[in-house]
Amino acid sequence: MSEEKQSESKEAAKDDLPPVIEPGVYGELLEKKKFKVQHLGMDAMGVEMIEVAAESLLRVAEYLRDNKKCQFDLLVSVSGVDMVDYRLSVVHLYSLSSNESLCIKVRADEKEAVPSLMPIWPAVDWHERETYDLMGIIYEGHPDLRRILMPTDWIGHPLRKDYVENDPRLVWNRR
Amino acid sequence: MSDIQGITIERDIQSEDMVVNIGPQHPSTHGVLRLVTTLNGEVVKNMEPVVGYLHRSKEKMGENRTFFQYQPMIDRVEYLSAFYDHYVYCTALETLAGLDIPKRVQYIRMITMELNRISSHLLWFGTFLLDLGATSPFFYAFRDREKILKLFEDISGARMMYNYYRIGGLNADIPDGWIEDVRRVINELPKRFAEYEAIVNKNPIVMDRCIGIGIINTEDCLKYGVTGPALRACGVAQDLRKTNPYCSYDEVDFDVPTSTDGDVYARYQVRIQEMYESLRIVHQALDNLPGGEPADIRKLQAEYDAVATEIKEAKKRVIVAQKQETEPEPADVKKMEEEPPELDKDWRIQGKKKVNMVSFKPPVGECMSLVESPRGFLGCYLISDGSPKALRIKWRGASYSNLSILPSMMIGNLYPDLMAVFGSLDVILPEVDR
Amino acid sequence: MSPVGNENRVLSGLVEIGRGLATVMSHFGREPVTLEYPEVMPDLSTRFHGRLCLLTKSDSTDLCIGCKACARVCPCDDLIQIEMHRDENKKPVIDRFTIDIGRCIFCGNCTEVCPVDCIKMLSDFELADYSREALVLDKFDLNLPGEASDQWRVEHGLEKTVK
The missing domain is CATH 1.10.645.10 (Cytochrome-c3 Hydrogenase, chain B)
Structure with a gap:
């Protein structure tokens, strides 16, 4: 009972504060082109953040790379973020022509899978491998998804919040 | 051998490729980098950098x-x-x-x-x-x-x-x-x-x-x-x-x-x-x-501090006088209303509030x-x-x-x-x- | 090859040798860049991050109040270990103060947060020892005598005597 009440009150609180997020320049542009985009506002540095559904990620990415108004040609980084309930794959882009940055967030589904951006920006190769290695997000379509920083026989993905290191081989680690 | 850490190397019939494993302990790799290199004579045929030897989480x-x-x-x-x-x-x-x-x-x-x-x-x-x-x-x-x-x-x-x-x-x-x-x-x-x-x-x-x-x-x-x-x-x-x-x-x-x-x-x-x-x-x-030499800033700060303490003491004297119900000195009253000077905020090495x-x-x-x-x-x-x-x-x-x-x-x-x-x-x- | 060409070559060779020697001679009188280290100690700055020490009062009694601020900001787990109790006058008494200098990364975080300016860094960098246990310094090793503490405070622009 109490749990139900709590969840109800949480939902009520959410209803009281509807997220008022103005769509940014690129979010608006994407919305005009009928892409499903969730606006997340600006980060502290003034970089626009958008959330894209996994199934439309590749088309959005292609648009962002090829459209004259965006031209995000340089991939800065891919980071996995563990939000405890779900995991995010965060892509940071930079445009050499307009010197603007953009942040795309993709939520990993229950199988921890996210489409790989290899066809759009080949530079994600090592970044996606690293995110897979440390966060356990599986990039579907990546040609060579294996561990890069940790040893190949490592158990678990260390950057997850619920990671516990209990490999019996690592006796030297316990003194 | 044809398989090194998942890297499959093609086999040539005429000549055999040589796999040279450079590193991880190699002076020219500026740290610990391993390069699994397949050579055909002097020509590099395939190369796979193996990183992570220095991963410190x-x-x-x-x-x-x-x-x-x-x-x-x-x-x-x-x-x-x-x-x-x-x-x-x-x-x-x-x-x-x-x-x-x-x-x-x-x-x-x-x-x-x-x-x-x-x-x-x-x-x-x-x-x-x-x-x-x-x-x-x-x-x-x-x-x-x-x-x-x-x-x-x-x-x-x-x-x-x-x-x-x-x-x-x-x-x-x-x-x-x-x-x-x-x-x-x-x-x-x-x-x-x-x-x-x-x-x-x-x-x-x-x-x-x-x-x-x-x-x-x-x-x-x-x-x-x-x-x-x-x-x-x-x-x-x-x-x-x-x-x-x-x-x-x-x-x-x-x-x-x-x-x-x-x-x-x-x-x-x-x-x-x-x-x-x-x-x-x-x-x-x-x-x-901005500010130049640190010694100059210190000197200025000391001067400002001295002024600030003067104002503080004047305030104290005025309060004492008020308690004793005597007329405070007019110089003290005037001094009390002065604002203590502050160092230019661009000259600090910390924000105003540390x-x-x-x-x-x-x-x-x-x-x-x-x-x-x-x-x-x-x-x-x-x-x-x-x-x-x-x-x-x-x-x-x-x-x-x-x-x-x-x-x-x-x-x-x-x-x-x-x-x-x-x-x-x-x-x-x-x-x-x- | 003609004899004239040979002469020219000999001449240019001599000129080159002369130039080389001139370069060598130009370096003859200059000061060396290197230091003969064990005999000549390097000139270190007063801010040098060297071995940690505990300053004491001018009468060589403990200055540390056992607030454990240094242990809290230390990036290495359990590097600084402090045990203390309060005597009948509610004055802090430090029972145990150990620093595992073998794991210390000399970052200087602890020196920055110390409220009584007690834990500080010396310019001492020769810390090699024969065993790992010997690198765990206790209060006896860390405490700087009163006179040396006063000298340290003078060098670093702090108030000379602390009571």
Whole structure:
């Protein structure tokens, strides 16, 4: 009972504060082109953040790379973020022509899978491998998804919040 | 054998390919990098960099340490230009917390960062030519780098692991006489650089081994996310200091050196020119340093403090007089109404309200701060959930992306060029593995 | 090959040898860049991050108040261990203060947060020892005598005597 009440009150609180997020320049542009985009506002540095559904990620990415108004040609980084309930794959882009940055967030589904951006920006190769290695997000379509920083026989993905290191081989680690 | 860590190597009937395993303990790999190289005679047929030997879980460390505790760890991410790592981390937190940074702090940060760029490029110059087989430039470069490191030791107490920047300011003001020391060093350096250029630029061996080797173009750079001098050597004048000015770089005048060849020699020249530009920035920053010598600021502060205590005492006397119901002295009443003078806020080395390092909590939010490190884009992606520990700290090291282009540069080229090409990328392995 | 060509070559060779010697001679009188380290100690700055020490009062009694601020900001787990109790006058008494200098990374965080300016860094960098246990310094090793503490405070611009 109490749990139900709590969840109800949480939902009520959410209803009281509807997220008022103005769509940014690129979010608006994407919305005009009928892409499903969730606006997340600006980060502290003034970089626009958008959330894209996994199934439309590749088309959005292609648009962002090829459209004259965006031209995000340089991939800065891919980071996995563990939000405890779900995991995010965060892509940071930079445009050499307009010197603007953009942040795309993709939520990993229950199988921890996210489409790989290899066809759009080949530079994600090592970044996606690293995110897979440390966060356990599986990039579907990546040609060579294996561990890069940790040893190949490592158990678990260390950057997850619920990671516990209990490999019996690592006796030297316990003194 | 046909399978090494999942890399399948084709078998030729006529000749057998040789697999050469370079590293992880190899003097030319600048750290611990393993290159599984398949050779057909002298030609590189396949190459697979194996990284991770230096993985120290710096990102995980950031999640279970407070922001102040984590700060010394940042030095170890990229130890040759640690001021940049500190800057990028402090900027991320300062922007999250919405702190104003005094101009003096920004200028001191700019001076130290540019000196750091010179010291990093000097080390690269020495080791790069050492890779090519020339031993003397290594000693020359280290001799001059030592002078810069001495400056860093004077200001921060350590030669490589500085731990000098603080959230919202600096650890301490510059020591007395430091400005003269810097001036002496930077006036001396152009002569040294000219010396280096005289012995290296037209050296037939260097030219033979560098010109036309390891050519990349802008498309290759974008394909692998290569930034920094390697990108500028392809003719793209991409420098975050110019395009997205941070710190006080919009107040100083400098050029972005580029070259159009995109080969090893072009990268060498871009770096040498960058050192001259860095010297220009340091000169300008020293001339315009708000507040100037620390001794002057201390003197002024003491004067202001004296005035403030006078006002305080006048106030006390007035209160005592009021209690005794006597007429307070008119001079005291007049003095009481004066505002105590304050030091120019641009002259401080901390924001007006000093940030409590131990219990610093940024508001909920996230931030990706990017700077132009000596190797390219250096980024820190920081997510805060309002607690004194970060939810996630991600380091975007320039070397990580820059290293990934190596196989495509080497495949089809001669094996002896490997060290020249690899050296020209200026990869620092601790930054790759973090 | 003509004799004239040979003469020219000999001449240019001599000129080159002369130039080389001139370069060598120009370096003859200059000061060395290196230091003969064990005999000549390097000139270190006052801010040098060296071995940690505990300053004491001018009469060589403990200055530390056992607040454990240094242990809290230390980036290495359990590097600084402090045990203390309060005597009948509610004055802090330090029972145990150990620093594992073998794991210390000399970052200087602890020196910055100390409220009584007690834990500080010396410019002492020769810390090698024969065993790992010998690197765990206790209060006896860390405490700087009163006179030396006063001298340290003078060198670093702090108030000379602390009571």
